[in-house]
Amino acid sequence: xxxxxxxxxxxxxxxxxxxxxxxxxxxxxxxxxxxxxxxxxxxxxxxxxxxxxxxxxxxxxxxxxxxxxxxxxxxxxxxxxxxxxxxxxxxxxxxxxxxxxxxxxxxxxxxxxxxxxxxxxxxxxxxxxxxxxxxxxxxxxxxxxxxxxxxxxxxxxxxxxxxxxxxxxxxxxxxxxxxxxxxxxxxxxxxxxxxxxxxxxxxxxxxxxxxxxxxxxxxxxxxxxxxxxxxxxxxxxxxxxxxxxxxxxxxxxxxxxxxxxxxxxxxxxxxxxxxxxxxxxxxxxxxxxxxxxxxxxxxxxxxxx
Amino acid sequence: xxxxxxxxxxxxxxxxxxxxxxxxxxxxxxxxxxxxxxxxxxxxxxxxxxxxxxxxxxxxxxxxxxxxxxxxxxxxxxxxxxxxxxxxxxxxxxxxxxxxxxxxxxxxxxxxxxxxxxxxxxxxxxxxxxxxxxxxxxxxxxxxxxxxxxxxxxxxxxxxxxxxxxxxxxxxxxxxxxxxxxxxxxxxxxxxxxxxxxxxxxxxxxxxxxxxxxxxxxxxxxxxxxxxxxxxxxxxxxxxxxxxxxxxxxxxxxxxxxxxxxxxxxxxxxxxxxxxxxxxxxxxxxxxxxxxxxxxxxxxxxxxxxxxxxxxxxxxxxxxxxxxxxxxxxxxxxxxxxx
Ligand SMILES: Nc1ncnc2c1ncn2[C@@H]1O[C@H](COP(=O)(O)OP(=O)(O)OP(=O)(O)O)[C@@H](O)[C@H]1O
Ligand SMILES: [Mg+2]
Numbered sequence: 001x002x003x004x005x006x007x008x009x010x011x012x013x014x015x016x017x018x019x020x021x022x023x024x025x026x027x028x029x030x031x032x033x034x035x036x037x038x039x040x041x042x043x044x045x046x047x048x049x050x051x052x053x054x055x056x057x058x059x060x061x062x063x064x065x066x067x068x069x070x071x072x073x074x075x076x077x078x079x080x081x082x083x084x085x086x087x088x089x090x091x092x093x094x095x096x097x098x099x100x101x102x103x104x105x106x107x108x109x110x111x112x113x114x115x116x117x118x119x120x121x122x123x124x125x126x127x128x129x130x131x132x133x134x135x136x137x138x139x140x141x142x143x144x145x146x147x148x149x150x151x152x153x154x155x156x157x158x159x160x161x162x163x164x165x166x167x168x169x170x171x172x173x174x175x176x177x178x179x180x181x182x183x184x185x186x187x188x189x190x191x192x193x194x195x196x197x198x199x200x201x202x203x204x205x206x207x208x209x210x211x212x213x214x215x216x217x218x219x220x221x222x223x224x225x226x227x228x229x230x231x232x233x234x235x236x237x238x239x240x241x242x243x244x245x246x247x248x249x250x251x252x253x254x255x256x257x258x259x260x261x262x263x264x265x266x267x268x269x270x271x272x273x274x275x276x277x278x279x280x281x282x283x284x285x286x287x288x289x290x291x292x293x294x295x296x297x298x299x300x301x302x303x304x305x
Numbered sequence: 306x307x308x309x310x311x312x313x314x315x316x317x318x319x320x321x322x323x324x325x326x327x328x329x330x331x332x333x334x335x336x337x338x339x340x341x342x343x344x345x346x347x348x349x350x351x352x353x354x355x356x357x358x359x360x361x362x363x364x365x366x367x368x369x370x371x372x373x374x375x376x377x378x379x380x381x382x383x384x385x386x387x388x389x390x391x392x393x394x395x396x397x398x399x400x401x402x403x404x405x406x407x408x409x410x411x412x413x414x415x416x417x418x419x420x421x422x423x424x425x426x427x428x429x430x431x432x433x434x435x436x437x438x439x440x441x442x443x444x445x446x447x448x449x450x451x452x453x454x455x456x457x458x459x460x461x462x463x464x465x466x467x468x469x470x471x472x473x474x475x476x477x478x479x480x481x482x483x484x485x486x487x488x489x490x491x492x493x494x495x496x497x498x499x500x501x502x503x504x505x506x507x508x509x510x511x512x513x514x515x516x517x518x519x520x521x522x523x524x525x526x527x528x529x530x531x532x533x534x535x536x537x538x539x540x541x542x543x544x545x546x547x548x549x550x551x552x553x554x555x556x557x558x559x560x561x562x563x564x565x566x567x568x569x570x571x572x573x574x575x576x577x578x579x580x581x582x583x584x585x586x587x588x589x590x591x592x593x594x595x596x597x598x599x600x601x602x603x604x605x606x607x608x609x610x611x612x613x614x615x616x617x618x619x620x621x622x623x624x625x626x627x628x629x630x631x632x633x634x635x636x637x638x639x640x641x642x643x644x
Binding site: 196198199201202203204205206207208212216217220221303 | 355357376377378382383384386388389390392393394403404407408435451455
């Protein structure tokens with residue numbers, strides 16, 4: 001089939017064979033494609049459409065064009081949520097990644113109690129979110145909480161950590177870092193175990209210091225993992241909602257409202273589904289921007305093994 | 306000052322004695338080959354010299370200084386890994402100059418040396434590639450380049466040519482040997498290819514199960530194997546060993562002749578024609594024996610022939626301990642004279 005001068009039999013069979021191959025491939029992809037279309041693509045399109053309509057009390061839909069978007073632009077809480085989300089991402093993503101990497105390198109070494117340490121770092125990830133939120137609620141409780149008891153040791157007064165707009169975001173960031181770092185560590189650990197120890201040995205023979213080896217060898221080789229983890233961290237920072245429901249309800253005075261939590265409130269507390277759809281479109285745009293940066297730019301600059 | 310000395314060095318992996326009480330010296334500016342079958346502890350010995358493994362017993366010194374507890378970097382060596390250990394995200398050029406960068410060698414000097422080394426290993430046209438885009442042999446040459454660019458006084462090589470084709474292997478063999486002599490490097494070279502060992506080495510250390518079986522010049526190993534194991538390992542085809550009572554009689558295939566009035570009857574089992582010579586595989590009383598004949602032998606398989614060899618070419622080994630017998634005789638004589 002590769003040679004045009006070949007006998008006529010394979011030549012005649014070639015088109016039908018190619019056609020059959022294509023059909024076969026599509027059929028094999030069909031189940032996954034159906035699920036993807038039904039539960040991902042269709043809802044996205046439906047959401048975009050929904051954001052251009054409003055629903056009357058009697059259930060009829062009226063086309064309003066970009067009205068909802070204009071309302072959103074004038075909505076201070078939306079902006080507040082967006083800015084909060086920005087600070088929240090900035091606070092959680094780099095720190096949790098750095099911490100995960102440090103922990104992974106630490107745990108990857110050959111030492112006693114390694115298994116125990118790995119498990120300990122991983123525990124926050126295994127705990128159910130509600131339990132996590134309750135633990136941290138206890139830490140942050142004014143006067144009785146762990147944090148305030150520690151402050152008491154130094155003669156400092158109680159502090160309403162989650163009730164004060166200046167500290168509530170910091171408290172959430174610390175908790176999320178605590179939860180995510182252990183999870184990301186597992187990915188780094190897996191990646192580190194894939195690296196051949198020969199590379200470090202070769203570098204050490206050439207006289208490279210540990211830091212130099214990390215900078216020029218280990219870290220670049222971990223880049224695919226870092227990218228994966230970073231994307232996940234960014235996405236997670238936009239997806240946080242359950243902890244807010246339990247711990248702060250977005251308060252005080254929307255100081256801890258994040259985008260998805262605001263969407264949740266608009267949709268289920270205020271029952272304004274078309275405005276919720278509008279906000280969702282914004283969230284989708286943000287997340288697709290993240291995906292675009294990954295696939296369009298970063299992937300080309302990273303060495304994959 | 307770059308002689309390497311190992312003094313009663315051991316390395317255990319649990320109960321496994323990977324290196325067991327090994328003592329050897331590689332003289333300054335010489336090439337020492339560690340030879341032996343797979344798993345006999347060659348790589349482990351090399352890694353002990355490099356400082357990548359900690360010795361469980363014994364001392365290692367380089368240039369007279371005890372380095373047993375120094376880090377690899379402090380030992381100032383270069384090394385070719387059996388697995389190449391190339392940095393997958395760096396180009397060939399960056400891989401080769403990695404060590405020079407670490408030592409902050411100036412850019413001009415780095416480029417100059419890179420050019421020279423790339424020519425030697427024949428990679429000049431591939432410098433921008435990543436290791437994953439190279440063939441096995443090309444990768445091996447990158448590893449080789451990275452080791453020789455350092456121009457370290459001591460170079461350790463772990464089977465650096467195992468993946469090359471016969472022609473390239475021959476070329477690189479000569480190249481490495483020339484380079485080693487020109488720069489006066491002390492080199493420890495691991496291989497399980499006895500041709501490499503015989504052609505390159507100043508000294509060959511034959512290992513077996515973590516112990517040194519014999520340590521000597523290539524000629525000594527070939528002409529006076531200390532044990533039946535050495536006799537079987539060196540030479541291709543290896544030395545014939547024929548059991549006679551409590552002895553093993555060893556004769557090299559090239560010393561056996563097929564003659565009409567030979568004193569041993571044999572039957573031809575197979576004939577291998579190698580071009581310049583032929584190997585005739587025979588059997589004496591059920592024991593295999595090979596004969597090397599010049600040119601294209603006309604002996605047929607199944608034929609009955611008579612073999613003969615000069616008694617001066619016989620090597621005698623004890624059949625249980627497999628130790629060379631004239632050595633035992635010598636030792637007895639020495640012991641007797643000491644008394
Ligand atoms: N890290 C290790 N842990 C346990 N055993 C090991 C380890 N490294 C090597 N060994 C064992 O030590 C013995 C010697 O290994 P070594 O790598 O030195 O062999 P070698 O002579 O280089 O063999 P080859 O020619 O196949 O490379 C082997 O039996 C091997 O199984
Ligand atoms: Mg080896």
